[in-house]
Amino acid sequence: xxxxxxxxxxxxxxxxxxxxxxxxxxxxxxxxxxxxxxxxxxxxxxxxxxxxxxxxxxxxxxxxxxxxxxxxxxxxxxxxxxxxxxxxxxxxxxxxxxxxxxxxxxxxxxxxxxxxxxxxxxxxxxxxxxxxxxxxxxxxxxxxxxxxxxxxxxxxxxxxxxxxxxxxxxxxxxxxxxxxxxxxxxxxxxxxxxxxxxxxxxxxxx
DNA sequence: CTTAGGG
DNA sequence: CCCTAAG
Numbered sequence: 001x002x003x004x005x006x007x008x009x010x011x012x013x014x015x016x017x018x019x020x021x022x023x024x025x026x027x028x029x030x031x032x033x034x035x036x037x038x039x040x041x042x043x044x045x046x047x048x049x050x051x052x053x054x055x056x057x058x059x060x061x062x063x064x065x066x067x068x069x070x071x072x073x074x075x076x077x078x079x080x081x082x083x084x085x086x087x088x089x090x091x092x093x094x095x096x097x098x099x100x101x102x103x104x105x106x107x108x109x110x111x112x113x114x115x116x117x118x119x120x121x122x123x124x125x126x127x128x129x130x131x132x133x134x135x136x137x138x139x140x141x142x143x144x145x146x147x148x149x150x151x152x153x154x155x156x157x158x159x160x161x162x163x164x165x166x167x168x169x170x171x172x173x174x175x176x177x178x179x180x181x182x183x184x185x186x187x188x189x190x191x192x193x194x195x196x197x198x199x200x201x202x203x204x205x206x
Numbered sequence: 207c208t209t210a211g212g213g
Numbered sequence: 214c215c216c217t218a219a220g
Binding site: 136137153157161 | 208
């Protein structure tokens with residue numbers, strides 16, 4: 001009877017939510033709100049982190065409170081105080097764990113939104129790798145993605161990995177915007193080349 | 207901080 | 214994308 005809002009495909013299309021642009025003081029809150037929007041609209045719940053994110057957002061923004069009569073609550077609590085298995089944990093072990101998220105942010109690091117590489121980006125990546133090789137992603141980033149704030153050199157390294165894989169599987173198994181076969185060929189070529197030259201002359205000719 | 211790989 | 218041992 002009821003038809004979901006989403007037409008069909010292309011679940012993600014809200015990279016930057018203009019609805020949540022804050023004055024500039026609470027970026028964190030803004031980002032979390034955006035994340036919540038994405039989750040609600042996309043239902044991209046596949047990783048356990050997604051759930052954690054939602055809970056966090058709900059607690060922080062929506063402030064969901066269960067309005068229960070005091071009488072009932074108290075009564076239940078009083079009656080249900082049976083036996084509770086208390087796990088004997090070592091406080092020492094827990095205290096030693098550093099667990100520092102990102103740059104000194106004790107907050108829950110939210111997973112970055114998906115940014116499928118465009119063909120143009122792939123082109124830039126391939127060209128950079130052809131020149132610099134596969135062992136200097138920091139330089140690759142600076143040369144081809146210096147302005148892309150979201151593409152880290154680790155992202156580029158990962159993308160190259162998937163590109164090599166994509167180039168090897170059959171075109172039917174590939175997903176997303178079809179990458180020109182010409183580029184995939186260059187990927188395999190560069191990969192083969194830099195694989196054997198791996199430990200040789202890694203000095204950039206630029 | 208950057209590499210390099212598994213998750 | 215994330216996480217992180219190594220360098």
